[in-house]
Amino acid sequence: xxxxxxxxxxxxxLGFEFVxxxxxxxxxxxxVPKGHPKxxxxxxxxxxxxxxxxxxxxKFRVIRMEVMPRTLRHPQMTGNRRFLMAALKGSxxxxxxxxxxxxxxxxxxxxxxxxxxxxGFLLDGQHRFAACYLSRVPFEVPPxxxxxxxxxxxxxxxxxxxxxxxxxxxxxxxxxxxxxxxxLPVLYGSERKDWISTTASNQxxxxxxxxxxxxxxxxxxxGSWMREVLAASARRIPPTALAASIMMALAAGADPFxxxxxxxxxxxxxxxGFPKIGERGEDPRYLLRRTYMNRVPKGKAxxxxxxxxxxxxxxxxxxxxxxxxxxxxxxxxxRLPTTPDHADxxxxxxxxxxxxxxxxxxx
Numbered sequence: 001x002x003x004x005x006x007x008x009x010x011x012x013x014l015g016f017e018f019v020x021x022x023x024x025x026x027x028x029x030x031x032v033p034k035g036h037p038k039x040x041x042x043x044x045x046x047x048x049x050x051x052x053x054x055x056x057x058x059k060f061r062v063i064r065m066e067v068m069p070r071t072l073r074h075p076q077m078t079g080n081r082r083f084l085m086a087a088l089k090g091s092x093x094x095x096x097x098x099x100x101x102x103x104x105x106x107x108x109x110x111x112x113x114x115x116x117x118x119x120g121f122l123l124d125g126q127h128r129f130a131a132c133y134l135s136r137v138p139f140e141v142p143p144x145x146x147x148x149x150x151x152x153x154x155x156x157x158x159x160x161x162x163x164x165x166x167x168x169x170x171x172x173x174x175x176x177x178x179x180x181x182x183x184l185p186v187l188y189g190s191e192r193k194d195w196i197s198t199t200a201s202n203q204x205x206x207x208x209x210x211x212x213x214x215x216x217x218x219x220x221x222x223g224s225w226m227r228e229v230l231a232a233s234a235r236r237i238p239p240t241a242l243a244a245s246i247m248m249a250l251a252a253g254a255d256p257f258x259x260x261x262x263x264x265x266x267x268x269x270x271x272x273g274f275p276k277i278g279e280r281g282e283d284p285r286y287l288l289r290r291t292y293m294n295r296v297p298k299g300k301a302x303x304x305x306x307x308x309x310x311x312x313x314x315x316x317x318x319x320x321x322x323x324x325x326x327x328x329x330x331x332x333x334x335r336l337p338t339t340p341d342h343a344d345x346x347x348x349x350x351x352x353x354x355x356x357x358x359x360x361x362x363x
Contacts (some may be wrong), residue, residue: 009360010083014130016059020068022120025060027053029116032146041147043113046140054132061122072119076149082207085361087127088134091213097131106139115147123147163205172226175243176215179226180205182244182311186351187358192344195311211362214250225250232263237292238310242266245314245348249322251357252350258325262318265289277324281332284317284324291336305341312339316346323349 011017030044049057063081065073090096100106106128114125122129125141132139163177170176184197184204197204209215214225229246233239249259264270265285274283291313302310313336320331339345348354 009085010130013085013088014055014058014133016055018058018062018064018067019060020062020064020121021072022061025056025120027056029061029120030143030145032118036146038118038146039148041115041144044143044145046142048138048140049129049132050138051133051136054129057122057129058126058133061116061120062126063121063123072121074117074119074149079201079203081122081124081126082203082211082362083126083130084207084211086211086213088130091217097127098135101131101135101137101139104137106137113142113144115144117149118146123149163200163202167206167209170209170216171224172230173209175226175230175239176209177205178240179243179247180208182240183208183248183354186248186348186354189355191348191351195308195345207362208358211358212247212251213361214247228260228263232266234266234268234293236295237266237288238307238314241307241311241314244311245318248351248354249318249349252353253357254322254349255325258322261325262321268293277320278330278332280334281330282334284320284333284336287333287336288313288317308341308345309339312337312345315348319346319349 030047032042036042063077063079065077065080086094086096088097090099095103114128115123117123124147128139128141131137163180164174167173167176181197181200182195184200185191185194187208188194188197216224225246226243229243230239233242246259246263250256262285265272265274265283266289270289274286277283316333316336320333323329323331337346
């Protein structure tokens with residue numbers, strides 16, 4: 001997930017490159033009144049933002065660590081502020097920021113602020129500035145200046161937010177956040193060794209879940225994909241490992257019908273036959289179901305070693321099923337293989353396509 005690739009999509013859409021140096025900006029932001037505490041944000045009344053002002057803010061105030069002068073890097077800076085293509089361009093269920101601007105849906109009385117750090121970087125509001133510039137429609141917004149760098153990771157009460165709390169109205173937010181932690185190693189290219197990202201930031205999880213439409217779009221108008229996953233897991237098949245693999249398969253371009261048929265066969269109510277995969281092979285859906293559905297739940301918590309095994313089982317079963325449907329290759333299994341601690345995890349189905357999808361959707 002190289003920075004060069006990550007920033008190209010939004011820069012191409014905007015038509016200019018980020019400079020990330022507020023000292024070069026033409027349009028100043030309001031200054032904090034004298035005597036105001038240095039560690040407290042200060043709100044200003046709404047001001048009119050024109051497309052040219054929006055371009056100036058985007059070009060010089062958006063956080064891009066790879067191009068900003070080293071002298072401006074703040075110790076609490078956690079990474080670039082991301083632009084979600086789905087948030088800007090919209091999807092089947094959401095028209096997106098650009099269309100909202102063009103349709104004049106930005107109410108002038110809005111109280112949603114845009115935030116700037118004490119040294120003038122844009123901390124929150126990048127999608128609205130981008131939509132203003134791309135739509136050529138001005139808008140009014142109250143700016144918040146002197147905003148602490150770590151504001152995004154805490155609530156107004158000062159307590160830390162969980163990733164699920166940050167995801168807002170996304171269906172099954174906690175489950176989505178847990179699945180994202182299993183997807184991040186694939187984006188880092190370490191998926192054969194690491195089954196989970198234990199150091200994932202709230203920002204990375206937020207960007208992934210909001211940037212991938214499968215977390216909030218539905219299958220055939222029947223409910224979100226996460227709802228389908230939870231129904232298929234039936235509290236026995238590991239839901240987080242199943243959710244991560246399903247989302248990555250969709251991102252890699254798998255036929256949604258084949259993905260749905262995989263989930264349907266895992267449900268307790270499934271009564272159809274399980275075809276042989278090869279002359280001696282079993283249907284991987286049957287193997288996965290048999291591995292977990294007949295187990296008696298333990299009283300103690302699942303260990304990391306067991307979770308790693310679960311990730312391996314789900315990956316292997318889904319990959320075999322999708323390869324079988326696509327005619328890529330024939331794999332015969334009579335049982336799901338275990339993954340020793342010292343061995344590589346099974347491959348993710350078309351992992352390169354997953355990474356490419358992420359670069360294009362989350363820049």
